[in-house]
Amino acid sequence: MEKVRVGIIGAGGRANFQAKSILESSKGELKIVSSPVEEEAKRFAEKYRIEWTLDWHKIIERDDINAVTVSTPNSTHHQIVSSALKVGKDVLVEYPMALKDEDAAEMIKLAKEKNLILWVSLTERLENPHITIKGQLNSIGEPLLAYATYIAAGLSGWYADTSLRGNPFASIQFHYIDQFRNLFGEIKEVNATMNEKEENGKLLYSASSLMLGFDNGCNGFVEFGMGLPPGTGFREKVIGTKGYFDFVGGKLTRATAENKNEIPLLETKLSSDTSNYLEAIISGQGNVQTAEEGKKSLAVASAAFRSAQEGIRIKL
Ligand SMILES: NC(=O)c1ccc[n+]([C@@H]2O[C@H](COP(=O)([O-])OP(=O)(O)OC[C@H]3O[C@@H](n4cnc5c(N)ncnc54)[C@H](O)[C@@H]3O)[C@@H](O)[C@H]2O)c1
Incomplete structure (x- = not known):
């Protein structure tokens, strides 16, 4: 061809x-x-x-x-x-x-x-700071805690229509569920909560939080909000036994017992x-390799939605 x-x-x-x-x-x-x-x-x-x-x-x-x-x-x-x-x-x-x-x-x-x-x-697996942290993950020892937050001011178009968007974990939280799976491996349990307000068939805001337990012992937390002006943007932290990464305001810092420096983000395409x-x-x-990965992350999102709806912690 x-x-x-x-x-x-x-x-x-x-x-x-x-x-x-x-x-x-x-x-x-x-x-x-x-x-x-x-x-x-x-x-x-x-x-x-x-x-x-x-x-x-x-x-x-x-x-x-x-x-x-x-x-x-x-x-x-x-x-x-x-x-x-x-x-x-x-x-x-x-x-x-x-x-x-x-x-x-x-x-x-x-x-x-x-x-x-x-x-x-x-x-999302090719984005920064994700690829930079992934490439240097070993330098902070064993990862124990991971945190991602994204709070956006806007909520419009089909994102404000749950019949087109789906639940918040499958749609907007998916991004970080998939990145964290790519960093830390498979997820064994989820515990989620959500709060969304709809008026005349349109969402006014969406706020959801998700706790993740990974097979490797890492604990993850993702919070996502839309329609919450002025928004806080994106922040991510990964904390290990020998140091941490902190991405905030577009800058990535790595700290260990010896030093704390801003590190350059890798070029990405x-x-x-x-x-x-x-x-x-x-x-x-x-x-169907990427589809198998997408399906696994979707299964985590589906379990998270069930967890939030039923108020229960779910083992995968
Ligand atoms: N990989 C990523 O980082 C990433 C980022 C943003 C969005 N997405 C995904 O990309 C997809 C599209 O998002 P977008 O930001 O381009 O949205 P968009 O609103 O910019 O574009 C959606 C398009 O679909 C069309 N459309 C609307 N209803 C339709 C229907 N019933 N049948 C066929 N077409 C219809 C719209 O007219 C528009 O052309 C979503 O699934 C979203 O989750 C992925």
């Missing part, structure tokens, strides 16, 4: 990221975009000089398209991805790959049966994720 011919489903923030990453990789050719919002679809199509449609079915039924990227609201992923796999397209989907564990399992089964690629775009997806297609082999 020369270049992969790609259809872009969704025309918002992440669809733009995928389109730019495909062009930058030189491994793919953009063919068409879909969005139910005409203005948005047209604008996207003009920007990348491609065709547009309001209906994603029109993309997956085309024979001249090998693969799609799916960057749409969370609740639509399962249907769009399953439909695309059924007609033989390789698929990249944003996280969370689905909102239910059983849907994620079904999508992986479908991809395996058809020897296709189901790629979950876990670009989020677009390499999309490039790797195209490379996997070109190699001609089915691949």
